[in-house]
Each structure stands twice: as structure tokens, then as C-alpha cells.
Amino acid sequence: MSKRGYFGELWFGAKSLLIGLKVTIVEMFKPIVTVQYPREECDITPNYRGHIELVFNSETGGSNCIVCGLCARACPSDCIIVEGEKKEGEKRKTLTRFSLDFTKCSLCGSCVEACNKSAIDYSQDYNIAGFSREEFHYDLIERLNRRHIQPFAAAAGGN
Amino acid sequence: MPPELLRMIIAAVLVVAFVFLNAMILGYMERKVSAHIQRRPGLMEVGPHGVLQLIIDGLKLIGKQLVVPEGSNRFLFRLAPLLSFAPCVLPFVVIPFSKKLQIVSMDISLIFILAMTSINVIAILVAGWASNNKYSLFGTFRSVAQAVSYEIPMLLSLLSIILMTSTFSLQGIIAAQKYYWFILVQPLAFIIYFVSGLAETNRAPFDIPEAESELTAGFHTEYSGMGFSFFFLAEYANMFTVCSIATVLFLGGWKGIPLPLGDFTGIVWFLLKVYGLLFVMIWARWTYPRVRFDQLMSFCWKYLIPFALANLLITAVVVKLI
Numbered sequence: 001m002s003k004r005g006y007f008g009e010l011w012f013g014a015k016s017l018l019i020g021l022k023v024t025i026v027e028m029f030k031p032i033v034t035v036q037y038p039r040e041e042c043d044i045t046p047n048y049r050g051h052i053e054l055v056f057n058s059e060t061g062g063s064n065c066i067v068c069g070l071c072a073r074a075c076p077s078d079c080i081i082v083e084g085e086k087k088e089g090e091k092r093k094t095l096t097r098f099s100l101d102f103t104k105c106s107l108c109g110s111c112v113e114a115c116n117k118s119a120i121d122y123s124q125d126y127n128i129a130g131f132s133r134e135e136f137h138y139d140l141i142e143r144l145n146r147r148h149i150q151p152f153a154a155a156a157g158g159n
Numbered sequence: 160m161p162p163e164l165l166r167m168i169i170a171a172v173l174v175v176a177f178v179f180l181n182a183m184i185l186g187y188m189e190r191k192v193s194a195h196i197q198r199r200p201g202l203m204e205v206g207p208h209g210v211l212q213l214i215i216d217g218l219k220l221i222g223k224q225l226v227v228p229e230g231s232n233r234f235l236f237r238l239a240p241l242l243s244f245a246p247c248v249l250p251f252v253v254i255p256f257s258k259k260l261q262i263v264s265m266d267i268s269l270i271f272i273l274a275m276t277s278i279n280v281i282a283i284l285v286a287g288w289a290s291n292n293k294y295s296l297f298g299t300f301r302s303v304a305q306a307v308s309y310e311i312p313m314l315l316s317l318l319s320i321i322l323m324t325s326t327f328s329l330q331g332i333i334a335a336q337k338y339y340w341f342i343l344v345q346p347l348a349f350i351i352y353f354v355s356g357l358a359e360t361n362r363a364p365f366d367i368p369e370a371e372s373e374l375t376a377g378f379h380t381e382y383s384g385m386g387f388s389f390f391f392l393a394e395y396a397n398m399f400t401v402c403s404i405a406t407v408l409f410l411g412g413w414k415g416i417p418l419p420l421g422d423f424t425g426i427v428w429f430l431l432k433v434y435g436l437l438f439v440m441i442w443a444r445w446t447y448p449r450v451r452f453d454q455l456m457s458f459c460w461k462y463l464i465p466f467a468l469a470n471l472l473i474t475a476v477v478v479k480l481i
Contacts, residue, residue, distance in 0.1 A: 006461075023446070024442060024446040025442065028192070028195045032195070032198055033199075
């Protein structure tokens with residue numbers, strides 16, 4: 001028998017049992033914290049590091065990229081290909097291809113750090129799944145168009 | 160066909176259907192209550208809020224193969240689930256659901272129920288022994304030791320009610336609670352009965368016979384398919400029986416605010432009280448951790464039995480004096 005004695009033990013035990021019941025009944029009527037994932041989606045924090053994505057520049061209506069190739073050189077996995085061409089009468093190169101092979105990307109972030117023009121950033125997209133390898137060979141220019149340029153063009157065309 | 164025979168057949172079908180329905184309701188309730196206590200939504204996929212999940216589970220269990228382990232006693236192994244299930248159905252025959260909703264009215268219905276619920280121990284013993292598995296055998300040892308010791312305070316606490324009513328008939332006991340429920344005069348007996356009932360039905364925190372972390376699943380480790388589901392049904396039927404005895408003896412049975420057709424609609428109050436008690440059982444399961452075996456035994460022998468005896472003695476003296 002412990003130092004509480006026979007009846008002390010009983011009193012202490014009964015009290016702690018009732019406190020336990022109170023804890024669980026209070027928890028029972030609190031709101032549910034589970035997010036029913038495929039039907040509901042979580043808000044992602046701004047510093048979530050997904051795959052890279054071209055940043056939209058609202059002044060030029062396109063990307064910030066100057067096709068310097070620093071990101072492709074910084075990439076330890078060689079998963080970025082940047083190509084551009086110099087059009088007639090323009091000072092700078094225009095971006096013609098920015099592709100990311102996400103199957104090889106290790107999400108190290110060296111490309112984002114290497115970029116001088118803040119042309120690439122991390123994506124917030126976490127719903128990435130596919131049936132084949134090729135679905136993860138992203139064309140970032142097309143993704144940029146789909147995200148920003150096309151919706152605005154559609155809205156403008158609608159007017 | 161004689162009307163009495165027809166009545167018995169209808170009653171038998173209704174009782175078995177109710178046992179299955181009860182297992183479904185309790186299975187759903189248990190999973191939902193546990194989920195909400197842990198702040199999860201629980202069953203959500205099959206039907207609105209997952210109400211049809213238990214039907215799917217039942218179909219799955221029926222579809223499973225019944226595996227008989229090598230080296231087991233084949234006959235006893237197949238017999239044990241039935242031995243567990245059949246006696247659990249029988250108490251429903253005498254439970255007074257309402258004033259006129261009782262299949263058989265016996266003068267000794269309380270003794271009948273207690274005798275039938277005790278048979279479950281034998282089924283567990285047979286199941287554990289026939290399985291030829293160490294987990295099953297250890298679960299059986301624990302279960303039998305537990306059931307045999309907790310029978311004593313359970314019966315002693317019920318005896319103090321019997322002393323007050325001097326009848327074993329459940330309808331007679333309900334009739335004796337005309338002005339007040341017996342929980343008001345016998346709170347200690349109620350608590351002792353309820354705690355022993357938890358232990359008798361192998362419910363948490365007294366679920367050491369099926370302690371998952373040590374014994375996988377205790378006595379029904381080797382059972383699959385319907386063999387397992389008979390034990391499952393028997394456990395829930397036993398819980399219902401224990402709670403309905405508590406309702407009849409301590410909470411006034413089917414008595415409540417009068418409803419139209421009071422002789423039959425008392426079942427509403429009866430089921431409300433029984434499922435209220437069953438909710439407390441589930442609530443306790445998801446609150447308390449499992450007790451150790453020595454704690455289980457010392458609690459029974461040091462606290463429950465002396466208090467039950469003292470309660471019985473005081474009741475006897477008071478009944479004699481009044």
C-alpha cells in the first residue's frame with residue numbers, strides 16, 4: 001500500500017478517473033481537425049518549396065528570364081534546360097524553352113538562389129501525381145501561360 | 160401451427176436480428192465516438208457519414224475463408240464461436256423492453272440472464288485452448304481469471320437490489336421502482352456493478368485478455384471470417400445485456416415520461432437508457448489505458464468485493480429495520 005493509505009488511494013484514483021473522463025468528453029465536442037484531403041485542400045504556407053516555376057512579371061506581361069543560363073549551370077542534377085534566341089531589333093534574348101525534368105530534381109533550390117533576376121520561384125503545387133515519367137517533364141513557359149497569360153487573355157477577349 | 164410456436168419463431172428471428180443490428184449500431188457508435196474523442200471524423204466513405212460501413216464490413220467477414228490452424232482441435236475450434244454466440248442471444252428472450260414487450264416472462268429471469276452470460280467464459284476457454292496458439296492460450300488464462308473474480312462483486316451488488324425487492328423477476332424489479340430509481344438509494348451497488356460489468360465483457364480498461372500490444376488479439380487471434388465475427392457479435396450482445404440489467408435494476412427499466420401506447424413505447428426509454436450506458440462504456444474505453452494484471456486483481460479483491468459486501472450488509476440491516 002502506498003503512502004496515501006487504503007481510502008486515500010481510492011479517493012485519489014476516483015478523482016483522477018473523473019478528470020480523465022472530463023478531458024475526453026471536452027475533446028469530443030471540439031471541432032474536427034482532420035482535413036478530408038481529396039475533397040478538401042489545405043492552405044499551403046508561402047515558404048513551401050515545390051518544384052520551380054517561372055515568375056510572372058505584370059509589367060512586361062511575361063517572364064523575367066534573360067536566358068543567362070545560370071540556373072541550368074547551378075543545377076547539380078542537370079535537370080534544367082534553358083534556350084533562347086535573339087530576335088531582330090531586340091537587345092535581349094527571348095526565352096523560347098524552359099524545361100524542368102522533375103524526376104531528377106532534388107529540390108535543392110540552387111537554381112532559385114543562382115537567378116539574378118528573380119525569374120524563378122518555388123511552386124505551391126503539391127498535388128502532383130502522374131502515370132508516366134514524361135508527365136514530370138515540365139514545360140515551364142507553358143505552365144506560366146496557363147497560369148497567368150491565358151486567363152487574362154480570355155477575360156480580355158470576353159469584353 | 161399452434162400460435163405459441165409461431166410466437167416463439169417470430170421472437171427468435173427478431174432476437175437474432177436485433178443482436179446483429181445491435182452489433183452494427185454499437186460498432187458504428189464505437190468508431191464514431193472514438194474518432195470524435197481523437198478529433199477525427201471517423202467513418203465517412205460508405206453512405207452519409209459512413210452509416211453503411213458496418214454492412215460492408217459484415218459482408219466482407221462473411222466472404223472470408225475460415226482458416227483452421229494446423230495442430231488445433233478442429234471440432235472444438237469450430238464449436239467455440241457458436242458456444243460464445245448462442246448463450247449471448249438467450250438473455251434477449253427475457254429482457255423486458257417494455258411493459259408488454261417481453262418474449263418470456265420468468266420469475267427467475269435475472270438468474271437466467273446471469274447464468275447465460277457466465278457461459279461466455281467457457282466459450283473463451285474452449286476457443287483459446289483449441290487454437291493451439293500461445294497468444295490465444297495466454298488470453299484465455301487472463302480472461303478466465305478475470306471473469307471468475309469479477310463475477311463475485313457483480314453478483315453481490317445485484318444481491319443488494321434483490322434484498323430490497325425480494326423478487327428475481329425483471330418486471331417485478333421495475334414495478335418496485337414506482338417512485339424512485341434504485342440508483343438513488345444504491346449508488347455504490349450501481350458503480351460496483353458497472354465496473355464489474357466492464358470487466359465481465361472484457362472492455363477497456365479491463366481488456367487485458369485481448370491486449371493488442373502483448374497478445375495480438377487474445378483468445379480470438381486464430382479466428383477469421385465468421386468465426387471472428389461471432390465473437391465480435393457476442394461481445395456487443397454481452398455489452399447490451401450488461402447495460403440492460405443495469406437499466407432494469409438501477410435506472411427504472413422502461414419507465415419514463417409516458418408516451419402514447421405506453422405498454423409498448425416504453426422501449427424508447429429503455430433503449431435510450433441502455434445506449435446511454437453503452438456510450439459511457441465506449442467513452443471509458445477511449446479514456447483509460449489498460450490496467451496491469453496485478454492491478455486488475457487487487458482492485459477486485461481489495462476494493463470491489465469488500466465494498467460490495469459492506470453494501471450488502473448495510474442494505475440487509477436497513478431492509479430489516481424498515
